Amino acid sequence: MKNRAIALYSALGFGYAFLYLPIVLLVIYSFNASRLVTVWGGVSTKWYGELLADEKILDAAWLSLKVAVLNATISTFLGTLAAVVLVRFRRFAGRTLFTGMITAPLVMPEIITGLAMLLLFVAMEQTFGWPAGRSMTTIVIAHVTFSLSFVTVVVQSRLAQMDVSLEEAAMDLGARPVKVFLVITLPIIAPALLAGWLLSFTLSIDDVVISSFVTGPGSTTLPIVIFSKVRLGVSPEINALASIVVAIVSIGILIFGIIVQRQEAERVRSLKTASDRG
Amino acid sequence: MAPPSVKQHVFAPWNDPDAKPLIRIEGVSKSFGDFSAVNKVDLDIYPGEFFSLLGASGCGKTTLLRMLAGFEIPSEGSISIDGVDMTDIPPYERPVNMMFQSYALFPHMTVEQNVAFGLKQDRMPKARIAERVKAVLDLVQMSSLAARKPQQLSGGQRQRVALARCLAKEPKVLLLDEPLAALDKKLREQTQLELVNIQDRVGITFVMVTHDQEEAMTMSARIGVMNAGSIEQVGTPVEIYEYPATTFVADFIGTANMFDGVVALDEQSHTVVDCQELDARLVVGHSSGVAVGAPVTVMVRPEKMMVQREPPEERVNCAHGVVSDIAYLGDISIYHVRLASGRKVQVALTNLRHTSEQRLTWDDEVYLTWHPANSLVLVQ
Ligand SMILES: Nc1ncnc2c1ncn2[C@@H]1O[C@H](COP(=O)(O)OP(=O)(O)OP(=O)(O)O)[C@@H](O)[C@H]1O
Numbered sequence: 001m002k003n004r005a006i007a008l009y010s011a012l013g014f015g016y017a018f019l020y021l022p023i024v025l026l027v028i029y030s031f032n033a034s035r036l037v038t039v040w041g042g043v044s045t046k047w048y049g050e051l052l053a054d055e056k057i058l059d060a061a062w063l064s065l066k067v068a069v070l071n072a073t074i075s076t077f078l079g080t081l082a083a084v085v086l087v088r089f090r091r092f093a094g095r096t097l098f099t100g101m102i103t104a105p106l107v108m109p110e111i112i113t114g115l116a117m118l119l120l121f122v123a124m125e126q127t128f129g130w131p132a133g134r135s136m137t138t139i140v141i142a143h144v145t146f147s148l149s150f151v152t153v154v155v156q157s158r159l160a161q162m163d164v165s166l167e168e169a170a171m172d173l174g175a176r177p178v179k180v181f182l183v184i185t186l187p188i189i190a191p192a193l194l195a196g197w198l199l200s201f202t203l204s205i206d207d208v209v210i211s212s213f214v215t216g217p218g219s220t221t222l223p224i225v226i227f228s229k230v231r232l233g234v235s236p237e238i239n240a241l242a243s244i245v246v247a248i249v250s251i252g253i254l255i256f257g258i259i260v261q262r263q264e265a266e267r268v269r270s271l272k273t274a275s276d277r278g
Numbered sequence: 279m280a281p282p283s284v285k286q287h288v289f290a291p292w293n294d295p296d297a298k299p300l301i302r303i304e305g306v307s308k309s310f311g312d313f314s315a316v317n318k319v320d321l322d323i324y325p326g327e328f329f330s331l332l333g334a335s336g337c338g339k340t341t342l343l344r345m346l347a348g349f350e351i352p353s354e355g356s357i358s359i360d361g362v363d364m365t366d367i368p369p370y371e372r373p374v375n376m377m378f379q380s381y382a383l384f385p386h387m388t389v390e391q392n393v394a395f396g397l398k399q400d401r402m403p404k405a406r407i408a409e410r411v412k413a414v415l416d417l418v419q420m421s422s423l424a425a426r427k428p429q430q431l432s433g434g435q436r437q438r439v440a441l442a443r444c445l446a447k448e449p450k451v452l453l454l455d456e457p458l459a460a461l462d463k464k465l466r467e468q469t470q471l472e473l474v475n476i477q478d479r480v481g482i483t484f485v486m487v488t489h490d491q492e493e494a495m496t497m498s499a500r501i502g503v504m505n506a507g508s509i510e511q512v513g514t515p516v517e518i519y520e521y522p523a524t525t526f527v528a529d530f531i532g533t534a535n536m537f538d539g540v541v542a543l544d545e546q547s548h549t550v551v552d553c554q555e556l557d558a559r560l561v562v563g564h565s566s567g568v569a570v571g572a573p574v575t576v577m578v579r580p581e582k583m584m585v586q587r588e589p590p591e592e593r594v595n596c597a598h599g600v601v602s603d604i605a606y607l608g609d610i611s612i613y614h615v616r617l618a619s620g621r622k623v624q625v626a627l628t629n630l631r632h633t634s635e636q637r638l639t640w641d642d643e644v645y646l647t648w649h650p651a652n653s654l655v656l657v658q
């Protein structure tokens with residue numbers, strides 16, 4: 001019994017070490033006082049300070065943040081609309097096709113999505129002159145095209161779980177359909193919207209591949225800056241920057257996880273009370 | 279077979295030719311694809327009535343109720359409420375409220391907010407809303423839990439809140455879809471009477487769906503028995519039990535012993551039916567209104583049969599067999615008597631005394647008889 005527990009824990013430990021050791025190392029080395037990445041020279045936070053003085057990185061970070069927030073907001077709005085149509089409008093031609101098509105971008109190779117977006121933007125610019133060149137606008141549009149699917153999937157499952165008679169009851173009590181959506185449906189699916197928002201935010205803030213296709217001069221996102229700097233050699237400054245990105249992404253994923261877990265717990269509870277009553 | 283004459287103080291607007299129905303359902307059908315869920319239903323429901331739709335699972339009760347609420351559009355026919363045609367009126371403008379089987383309480387609102395929801399939609403002043411919410415919560419005895427969320431309530435408490443939420447709007451009609459199905463037996467029986475009392479006090483017309491015949495009998499002024507999308511019979515509980523119109527109703531409400539035969543004689547005062555299975559003539563105390571030779575069914579309720587050990591003098595209204603099963607229910611016992619034909623007949627006897635040697639037991643040979651007035655001819 002004891003041996004088994006030891007075996008289990010070491011397997012677990014090994015697996016997680018495999019996953020997280022590189023990141024832990026990265027974070028540790030970001031506090032390295034030495035300029036040589038591989039030589040430990042004591043603890044220091046000076047690279048974080050230097051980072052804050054680097055104009056180029058600060059600009060990129062600011063741009064990334066703006067793109068992520070815009071992307072998350074637009075994706076959540078459009079994704080929710082798509083989910084509502086797919087779940088609530090029961091019968092319409094080609095519904096299965098649409099459901100399949102909304103999830104396709106989830107598995108589409110990023111490089112293809114990026115290339116396709118670039119072709120589209122170039123074609124559009126040549127045809128009616130918009131968008132003029134590659135800029136923040138094109139990055140946001142490209143990010144929305146893939147984040148949207150994630151939001152739709154998350155909201156869709158929440159909406160499908162929701163009891164339709166809640167909406168009917170509200171209508172029966174005198175609320176018009178739009179009001180029903182705003183005061184009954186929306187508050188009930190709100191956790192899914194928040195989860196979808198956070199998910200698109202994190203997807204956007206760490207995207208390199210798609211961004212690198214649709215980015216232009218003067219609109220470089222943080223991951224692209226990191227990527228190009230690393231090609232010139234790893235510096236402790238980059239370690240510090242990467243650590244910050246890791247922190248932000250982890251927080252986003254953590255909150256997303258908590259929301260989903262709570263939702264699941266609530267669903268189990270309501271199923272349980274339903275079966276208690278039944 | 280005419281029901282007893284109507285006295286003035288008895289509530290029976292359906293017998294009054296001048297009474298105006300509150301709900302008028304005319305030739306209503308509903309199909310989903312090529313499946314017909316509700317089939318040419320005609321029904322009048324009167325103000326202040328407690329009306330039940332009774333029927334087996336899947337017979338279209340909920341569908342009919344949802345058409346009254348406006349969630350389903352009839353494929354054919356029309357529904358009017360208080361003289362207004364409801365065809366083009368959406369659910370949120372109908373003078374009806376529905377209590378859902380799942381209660382459908384809004385999980386993100388407190389009990390109080392749930393009850394106030396409907397009133398807010400009417401743009402009622404805040405003070406009046408508070409007053410009204412308090413009044414209905416008092417009525418269903420839920421004032422003390424007004425600040426709770428639905429998840430923090432028991433099944434019975436949720437049911438009360440759902441009722442209060444509908445009553446708050448003072449609708450002309452309250453639709454209830456199996457309102458008591460989720461409650462356990464004891465609570466259900468208690469709530470049945472409470473619900474009737476509340477209906478009596480508020481004076482709103484109730485239309486209730488149920489598949490529990492006892493519940494329908496206990497609570498309703500009239501019952502509509504549904505079968506496969508159609509209404510087979512509408513009547514008071516007494517009419518439905520004592521004078522079922524069809525074999526389906528006879529079988530669905532309570533237990534019925536039914537014997538097939540052909541009419542041998544049809545008089546004003548009685549009908550004689552030849553029954554091959556019983557090898558006897560059956561005399562029924564009313565006219566069947568069909569020609570001699572027509573196939574009919576004679577129905578006798580288990581509690582209307584008498585049991586004796588000796589053969590009766592006349593072989594009229596008589597069946598002969600052996601006791602094959604006994605169900606002792608305390609107050610009564612149900613005896614299953616197997617006839618020579620192999621068919622089983624049920625007889626209910628009241629257990630008047632403590633155990634006695636006189637009581638019937640397995641394999642006893644018995645004769646069952648009944649009075650002509652206590653049987654009924656059903657025409658197919
Ligand atoms: N939206 C729908 N689409 C297709 N068929 C439906 C729909 N709603 C109901 N039906 C069918 O119509 C029939 C009647 O349904 P309904 O819900 O009215 O039954 P019910 O009498 O209320 O039964 P229960 O006692 O089980 O609630 C059922 O066979 C059901 O499958």
Ligand SMILES: [Mg+2]
Nearest residue numbers: 339340341455
């Ligand atoms: Mg039903």
